[in-house]
Amino acid sequence: MNTRLVGLMRKELLQIVRDPSAIAIAFVLPVVLLLIFGYGVSLDAKHVLVGVVVDAPTPQTQSFVAGMRRSEYFSVQTFSDIHRAREALRERRINGIVWLRGDFSRLALTAGDAPVGVVVNGVDANDARILEGYVQGVWAQWLEREAQLRGGRLTLPVDLQSRIWYNPAVRSRDYLVPGLIAVIMTLIGALLTALVVAREWERGTYEALMATPVSMREILLGKVLPYFVLGMGGMALSVAMALWLFHVPLRGSALVLFGSAALFLLAALGMGLLISTAAKSQFVAGLIAIIVTFLPAFILSGFIFDIRSMPEPIQIITHIIAARYFVAILQTVFLAGNVWSVILPNGAALLAMALFFLGIVARLSRKRLD
Amino acid sequence: MPAHIWALTVKEFLALLRDKVSRMALIVPPILQLVVFGYAASFDLNHVPYAIYNEDSGAASRDFLARFAGAEVFQPVAEVNSDAQAARLLESRDVLLVLHLGPHFTRDLLLHRSASVQAIIDGRNSNTASIALNYVSAIVQGFNEQWAADHGWGRPPAMLKIRAWYNPNLLSRWFIVPGIVGLLTLVVAMVVTSLSVAREREAGTFDQLLVTPYRPFEILIGKALPGLIVGLLEGTGIVLIAVLWFHVPLLGSLAALYLGLIFFLMSAVGVGLMISAAAATQQQGLLGAFLFLVPAVILSGFATPIANMPPAVQTLTYLNPMRYFLVILRGVFLEGDGVSLLWSQYLPLAAIGLLTMAAAAWLFRHRLY
Known part of the structure; x- marks a missing residue:
């Protein structure tokens, strides 16, 4: 490596050390965010507050309610009549109601199809659907028990057996933590570089750099390499936390993981540099970085909302979000293994984005003052 | 001021x-x-790609699968005839779900026996997986009710009547x-x-x-x-x-x-x-x-x-x-x-x-x- 480049990188490193915010971005940010999110973000509802109303207690209703109490998904609260339960639901003190009417046992023992009234608060539709699923589970187990009591076995026409591959316990943390790494790396990449070129423009040091014999390529390399090393350090920290703190399994190889992280980081740093180069003022670069990095990576990457369920035009838009490819690779390498049919196309897309961003930055950064 | x-x-x-x-x-x-x-x-699923692995050739399996074909949520993209093929599609994320009907599906049903259906779901996004499973269960339940009514299987003692306040269609x-x-x-x-x-x-x-x-x-x-x-x-x-x-x-x-x-x-x-x-x-x-x-x-x-x-x-x-x-x-x-x-x-x-x-x-x- 030539001495000019080493000198540039030394200067960049000194700047990093002098304003510790860059080190904070690379190492403190991932730790804080992963800790909060790893513990805080979960779609697995447990101990959901549900009101139970039993108009006329009988062995059948007792067995149904006991099934709900046994389940770790519910925290059962009994109400003496349906009006009180409805009021509690309206005031958001409970999330749902299960109502066994006075004629429940009579119908259950004779004609069948005794209605179990279930009301859920549908405002959070996803949560409501999960709650419905839990009630269905309790109901199915109750049917089984009732059939056994009558000396038979429950025979349903079709007996559905489900297997959830890669995550049999359906722990949402196992899929959210790999995705979080992608979101956090997006922030690290953009934050590290979004201001570095704009800062030099503002202070006039960029003009000074132009007057030296260093080439534009060397200036850019000098900007990318130190932050790349910092970013990869942040990545290593995040992976270590995912594995040993959150116990997310890593079924693929670490080499693939870090290889794709390197590609992604180059794309993210490239985007940061592009913002910085195009904006030429730290203020504007900061505005753009806040707007284009976090929310798109959060919502359009498939980290939490499944891309395949989005409308077609929106799916097309997601292709310009680098985090999308990284999330796909991360979820696969962590949970499924080295599946090349997922890794290769997504890795190629990351490489293309990195080349694209860095290429544009190189084109924009000529030795010109306008 | x-x-x-x-x-x-x-x-x-x-x-x-x-x-x-x-x-x-x-x-x-x-x-x-x-x-x-x-x-x-959105957490709602649309056009979930799925593969069918049907070893049965009877009318009941066709009825059963027709219910999935008619559902907005699911979209059939492949038919496979081995476990390995199914695994490959799931692994590469070409499908989210594989429905596997065994060779005796129709026979079992006509003999008044439970016919088992296997749903294999990609759990890399576990939330999508559990929502998809909920949709599958709902369709299976609909089929069961219809089949039980048409073929005299008797009715279960109780059924759920679910309503959602404020957002009835759970959008x-x-x-x-x-x-x-x-x-x-x-x-x-x-x-x-x-x-x-x-x-x-x-x-x-x-x-x-x-x-x-x-x-x-x-x-x-x-x-x-x-x-x-x-x-x-x-x-x-x-x-x-x-x-x-x-x-x-x-x-x-x-x-x-x-x-x-x-x-x-x-x-x-x-x-x-x-x-x-x-x-x-x-x-x-x-x-x-x-x-x-x-x-x-x-x-x-x-x-x-x-x-x-x-x-x-x-x-x-x-x-x-x-x-x-x-x-x-x-x-x-x-x-x-x-x-x-x-x-x-x-x-x-x-x-x-x-x-x-x-x-x-x-x-x-x-x-x-």
Whole structure:
């Protein structure tokens, strides 16, 4: 490596050390965010507050309610009549109601199809659907028990057996933590570089750099390499936390993981540099970085909302979000293994984005003052 | 308002809107993002690609599969005839679900025996997997009821009658879009405020401002007003799009909504100014903005319910203005809440706003280092 480049990188490193915010971005940010999110973000509802109303207690209703109490998904609260339960639901003190009417046992023992009234608060539709699923589970187990009591076995026409591959316990943390790494790396990449070129423009040091014999390529390399090393350090920290703190399994190889992280980081740093180069003022670069990095990576990457369920035009838009490819690779390498049919196309897309961003930055950064 | 504070506010507006890029950055992205995110952010499944592995050739299996073909949620993309093929499709994410019907499906059913169907689901996104499984169960249950009725299997002792209040079709868009209103309002407020003091500190003009006869709280008002005004205008635009474009019902009173918006902007602007006042450089201001913004969004109950968080994290969310604003937004939009029901949300917002603004005013003169 030539001495000019080493000198540039030394200067960049000194700047990093002098304003510790860059080190904070690379190492403190991932730790804080992963800790909060790893513990805080979960779609697995447990101990959901549900009101139970039993108009006329009988062995059948007792067995149904006991099934709900046994389940770790519910925290059962009994109400003496349906009006009180409805009021509690309206005031958001409970999330749902299960109502066994006075004629429940009579119908259950004779004609069948005794209605179990279930009301859920549908405002959070996803949560409501999960709650419905839990009630269905309790109901199915109750049917089984009732059939056994009558000396038979429950025979349903079709007996559905489900297997959830890669995550049999359906722990949402196992899929959210790999995705979080992608979101956090997006922030690290953009934050590290979004201001570095704009800062030099503002202070006039960029003009000074132009007057030296260093080439534009060397200036850019000098900007990318130190932050790349910092970013990869942040990545290593995040992976270590995912594995040993959150116990997310890593079924693929670490080499693939870090290889794709390197590609992604180059794309993210490239985007940061592009913002910085195009904006030429730290203020504007900061505005753009806040707007284009976090929310798109959060919502359009498939980290939490499944891309395949989005409308077609929106799916097309997601292709310009680098985090999308990284999330796909991360979820696969962590949970499924080295599946090349997922890794290769997504890795190629990351490489293309990195080349694209860095290429544009190189084109924009000529030795010109306008 | 005294003329000299107004002059300061005008200066802040000029600093914000002088540059064409920052003018655009304030207006275009929030509107664009609301539309894109409004469509993108949903837990509802659509056109889930699935493969069929049917070893049975009888009429019952065709009836069974017809129910899946007729469901909007699912879309058949392949038929396979071995486990290995099915595994390959799942692994490469070409399908989310494989339905496997054994060779004796029709025979078992006609003999009054349970026929088993295997649903294999890609669990890499475990939430999608469990929702898909719920849809599959619902379709199987529908088939079971029909088959039991047509072939004299007898009825089960009880059945579930499920209703959902406020959102009868359980459209997650109704839940998410009001949340996005909050998200974008927060981003706009942070964008306007979080760099405003740091920038002046770096340029040295803040020292000049401090030696003028302005008192700290007057400077604070001058710095806070642009955030509040821009936030109110943008918030109005975003609410209009949510109602007119996405047809999210707005059942509650506008007074309750705007009271919430004003209190929320107070707290968001307060936090932004506090970060900005504590930062020595714009780099630090930007870092601070993100360190607040990201947890504020993720721990707000926007996508994952606060009730699922461990107790310690739940306690932490009481410091988060987004938490209160989301309750207000969803309450007003979907449940028709009025002002009187929401004081428990307004007051914490006002408290956060006053505390952070006081801290910002103090930090103007007493920065940490």
